Amino acid sequence: MGQEKASVQFVKGAAILGVAGLVSKLLGAVYRIPYQNIAGDIGLYVYMQVYPLYTTLLILATAGFPIAISKIVSERVAVGDVIGARRAFRVASISLVILGFFFFLLLYSGAPLIATFMGDQHLTTPLRAVAWSLPLVPMAAILRGYFQGHQNMMPTGVSQVAEQLIRVVFILLSAFWAMNVYQDAYLAGTGAVFAAFPGGVAAVLVLLWYWRKDKHNLLPITTTQVQSSGVSAWTNRQVLQSLLYYALPICMGALVLPLVPLVDSVTVVNMLQWSGMHEDLAKLAKGAFDRGQPLIQFGTFFATSLSLALVPAISEAAAQRQNKLIANRSEVAIRLTFLLGLPASFGLALLAEPINVMLYGDDKGTQALAIQSFTIIFATLSIASAGILQGMGRVMRPARNLFIGVVVKLVLNLALVPLWGIAGAALSTVLAYLVAMGLNVLAVKKYTGAKIGLRQTALRPFISVIMMSVVVLVVEWGAAALFGKVVTSERLFHTIVGLIAVGAGAVVYLLALLKTGGLTRNDIHFLPKGKRIAALLTKFQFLPKERTVVERNQ
Template sequence: MAQEKTSLLFVKGAAILGVAGLVSKLLGAVYRIPYQNIAGDIGLYVYMQVYPLYTTLLILATAGFPIAISKIVSERTAIGDVQGARRSFRVASIALLILGLFFFLLLFGGAPYIADFMGDDHLTTPLRAVAWSLPLLPMVAILRGYFQGHQNMMPTGVSQVMEQLIRVVFILLAAYWAMYIHEDAYLAGTGAVFAAFPGGVAAVLVLLWYWRRDKKNNPALYADTPADEGDATSENNPTWSNRQVLASLLRYALPICIGALVLPLIPLVDSITVINMLQWSGMEEHLAKVMKGAFDRSQPLIQFGTFFATSLSLALVPAISEAAAQRQHQLIATRSEIAIRLTFLLGLPASVGLALLAEPVNVMLYGDSNGTQAIAVQSLTIAFATLSIASAGILQGLGRVMRPARNLLIGVVVKLVFNLLLVPFWGITGAALSTVLAYFVAMGLNVLGVKKYTGAKISWRQTALRPFLSVLVMAVVVLVVEWGGYALLGGVIKSERLFHTLVGLIAVGAGALVYLLALLKTGGLTRGDILYLPKGKRISAFLTRLRLLPPSKDHVENA
């Protein structure tokens, strides 16, 4: 009974964190579009120059520590060592606050040198603005880890969403104030990166509210002495020393920290190299900044494109872990094969569709066509990034946590090398191509790892050939609809943005419908695949009624 309750708590907690993570990611992708509309490409450039460096330092200061703290707290609580759990919390608090303060001083004091290294001295103020949140956010990580250690995931989930929501609202308000009152894109960028501080304050307040409520409901966990009568240092209730707590904390947190650290390195490479390479090739400074801002337009589009893969990855890790714990090797292979196929089925049309419709989508979202070619090239990242995320989820479920990080780090090296080679000659299109190559390499290494460790037999006819044929049909229809939309609506609609919006939406709708029909007709999407999707049975039954899927064997037998 106790085991079932623990399993239920785990599943519920994973679901809460999964939903909160997806909502946070969605908010994180959405806000950059209205922000660019307010602050322009220069404002977006300022934000994207500073934010990847901040994210890198934040990961160094906090990533892995909530999980490490939760693990230590849950272990000490499980053996009745309540004081040991509290000691772990105190030691982690002091260590992370010192680390956060160190990175604050490093970024605040080193801002002029970092700005100069990035090729723009005006970035000093934005760099210093974002530094203020670094001493605060470790406290968020500590509190989240403590609650997770007591199997209470709600405070983490609510604080994540609230932090992101307050940050996004502050970014948009600050950008509006800076542009419409002061007409200063750098001030807008400064406000946007400073938004991490009020977001962090909101998260701390939410967590402290939960802390106060939990303290009232569970006073034994917060008492000066353990809940049971007995000495805190007895054999039944041993307490760790500070050194033991710190050693255990680092042992758990560092591998996760290193793995998470790789993700912001690709945009950080762009922050360091693109502006410098553009100016080195002879481009005027202001134009280089505008082009970098136009290049950064593709980031939210790629995040949207990989949203499904992120959701699938969150579901894959526990599913693969469960099968691995039960030594069900065939089930691991089957789930891996289906995950790879479904991810590719969605990533490929998203890449090709965005590449074909880059201009109308660009004008629809950002108001002009700057950087359209770079968006078209970088859209190919979606197919490789989705496969990379899904395959990383499979490897993590098998306990191979560091392998995806290593593979992505190799991709970062590829990104750096090709940025240096291509940007001086092809500009931001070269930077876009180097991103595609980076994710292609990381994806390829991950998929090879999946085949090696799961024994999955990936049928390239089923996984790639049929989707390629379906995408080819989709591409023809999209191009015809796009051309027809330009011809029919060109003289009717005067607003360029509304014109491109209508053309883009009609072409996207037609392309999605044709791609689905082509997949069903070629057998690229089977009933078995559909059943793995959310509401799969209902979708399958609906498609069967429309005669887009053949009746199932059970249906035929019952008839």
Template sequence: MKGNTMNDQSNQSAVGISLLKGAAILGIAAIVSKLLGTMQKIPLQNIAGDEVFGIYNAVYPLYILILTLATAGLPIAISKFVAERTVLGQLSEAKRVLRLATWVLFVLGILFFGLLYYGADWFAWLIGIESSAAAIKSISFALLLVPFIAGLRGYFQGLQNMVPTAISQMIEQLFRVIMMVGLLLYFTRLGYDKGTIAAGATFGSVAGAIAGGLVMIYYWRREGKISLILDVIPPIRESAASIIRQFLRYALPICLGSIVLPILTLVDTFTMPRLLKSDGLSESGAMHLFGIYNHGLPLVQLIAMIATSMSVALVPSIAEAKLRRQDLAIRTRTEQALRMTWLIGLAASFGLATAALPINVMLYKSAEGWQVISIIAFTAVLSSINVVSGSILQGLGAVMAPVRNLLIAAVLKVILNLVLVPIYGIRGAAIAAVIAFGAACFLNLWDLRKSTQTGLALVQLKRPLIAIGVMCAVLWGSIEGLEWLFTHIFVDLSYRIMETLVGLVAIVLAAITYFVMLLRLKAITKMDLLLIPGFESKVLPFIQRLRLL
């Protein structure tokens, strides 16, 4: 009996390690994929210019929304149904689940491909930019492949094998970037019009889907040959209609929750070009300004990506504490997550706002639009808090609360765009974004306060704000001083190289200043820092020698 107990504990430990390993693999793959997907926008703007950059940023959120509808939450449903049947040893039923789901995904992919391809001119009219039609048609072909790939990924995740998903995601993004840059260079050299060049950029998603699909097919064929899971229990065959009904019943709420963020992003796509044109700009001029407006978004997304990686661990952690009725653990984890997000997000937002000009020149060749970056920088901390607080609410079971709050933010963004863009142009849209994300952030925190009794007062901002004030002073002083130095001494440097050097040196000095101030003000503790891998052995002794901690 004792031996059986020990075996059970050993098996549970092995399963736990396997789950953690799988989550880590997916987390790393997601970060690498998002990094590639975000950073690809910089060469896109550098090679093709702001007009093409604007068209791309108008079309891509539309594609993401349609893709979310085309997959309809089915990959998560597939992983759940496959996992349940695999536990019973019913591999043939697990594969039958995948076949049925694949047919559903195939039909949805065809339907939404047709909607996007044959409706391209209509969508371009809705956006207010006729030249975007070619890019919409180009990216629509990805819908013939991506739903199928998503289904296979769900299948392998149901088998607790995260490697195929991770590898295919990274390969997909890599080939997407390679194809996009290659076509951009080729089309611009041939002198094609802006709409065609943008279509070349969006076709990168199709090339990435092909590469990702081939990786998944490889793993599918290999799994079929080496799978050791056998049908140890005769399966009870449900009708196909019954399984599909269960799919949709489980997947549709997930789909509805997933489309909210793309809808918020699409607000700018369907309002800004028309509003800019109504102010007397040509289609080309409107897209040029829309491209400039999007300069800051890759940087904001990189900052929010850190919060997203944190949220992966938050949902199961909070859910476990709730299941065990550990209210103190819930409050402690909530407070710690919010505090660390504030510390990272506030510094990143204020730093980006202060260094907007050299960063804009470094990444996008000119200073044009740096004021917009300095405004939209503050969506970084707000979107980070949204991600983390939304994840905590989901872990607590309040799944629809973040969805509702983002929908309110989307409506507010529409209203504010209509009011502010005609008056302030793209700066008005940036102000609207900050207010809308701020509203969603406040509503999420309010819901958390009701759910966990974690009041806003627990998020200690006084000391971090002092540290940020000193950091911004150092950052601004460094930029001014270094610009004067380079202008008077290194006179042969190009403007872009000069601002790149100024930006990088100033940001490093500001980051060191912020970290030192946090330590001196005791805004972060030794326990906080010990959560960082490798900190205790490599960094802590150095900090203690400097008597900073």
């Protein structure tokens, strides 16, 4: 009974963290569009120059520690070492706060030098503004790890959503104020990056509220009970060693993620100026290039959701040594990811201009956006395959592969940006993720035995996406001809054309997949509410009726 209750608690906790993570990522993908509409390309440029560096330092200061703290606390509590659990919390608290203050001083004092390295001295103030949150966020990481160690995931989930929500609201309000009162895009960017501080305050306050509410339930065992259990309490040194042992590999793995935009932060503007472009034009070009980031992030949203389900699903099969089940689940995951990533890439590439004007008000950077759109297919496959490898216990392999992709990105940026401008930076991003994805998929085939060939995975989706592309181009041309003389607003015109073409493309692609057999009943069952979706498609005769056992035997 106790094991069943613990299992239910674990599933519930994983679901809470999964939903909270997805909501946070969705907010993080969407807000940059209204922010750019308020602050313009220069405001977006300022934000995207500074934020990847902040994220990198934040990962160094916190990533891995919540998991490490939760693991140590739960282990110590399980063996009756409550003193060791408390000591783990105290040592982690002191260590992370010191580390947070160190990175604050490093970024604040080094801001002028970093700004010079990025090719823009005006970035000094935004860099110093974002530094203020570095001592604060580790406190949230400590508390989250402690709650997770007690199998209480609700405080972590609620604090994540609260942090992101407050941050987004502050970003948009501060940008609106800066542009309406001072017409200063750099001030808007400074407010946007400083928003990490009030977001961190919100997270800490939520966690402290839970702490006060549950403090009587946390570690209720007395010292006398611990001594009578015969378990020796850990020393400070043992706790610190264990924290570093668990946290550092996770930290190194997470560190790779912000390195791709960080490479753009330190190379694109410098390379554009080196090729002869004026500084102001180089900043505008970088801001136009950064428009693609939220669209790519949104395009990979499904893969992120799928990876959250994949890790425990693959881990469960691996623990039971069900090799065929591992291979089957891996094949289905890769195929589903490809089915959704492929049309997203082609659709965005074909409709780059109307989507660009619809979301951002003009067509600056359209060519780079069209090229960047193919990042979606490779990034989604990279995320899904990383989830499979993590479920197999190969945690560092995806990080290593992505780091190789980052090196490719850096080399290609230096070579292509002087030649082709931001289009070269876009191409280097696509190729970097292609390399990372290719290495991940090879590793998946090696460790799972999954059969991932071009014929069974890509042929039918490619046929379907070609049919979709033809329809999208025809509908776009027809809608443009129909509304061209009726709608006078350029932004409204492109919005109508874009939405009609996207809708037509989505319907045709789905029908083509069902007719060619690119999407099967088993694939649909793998999705959330899959059986209900399959029944609905069968009812409207888009999917053939499922044969009975007698029919199959005949």
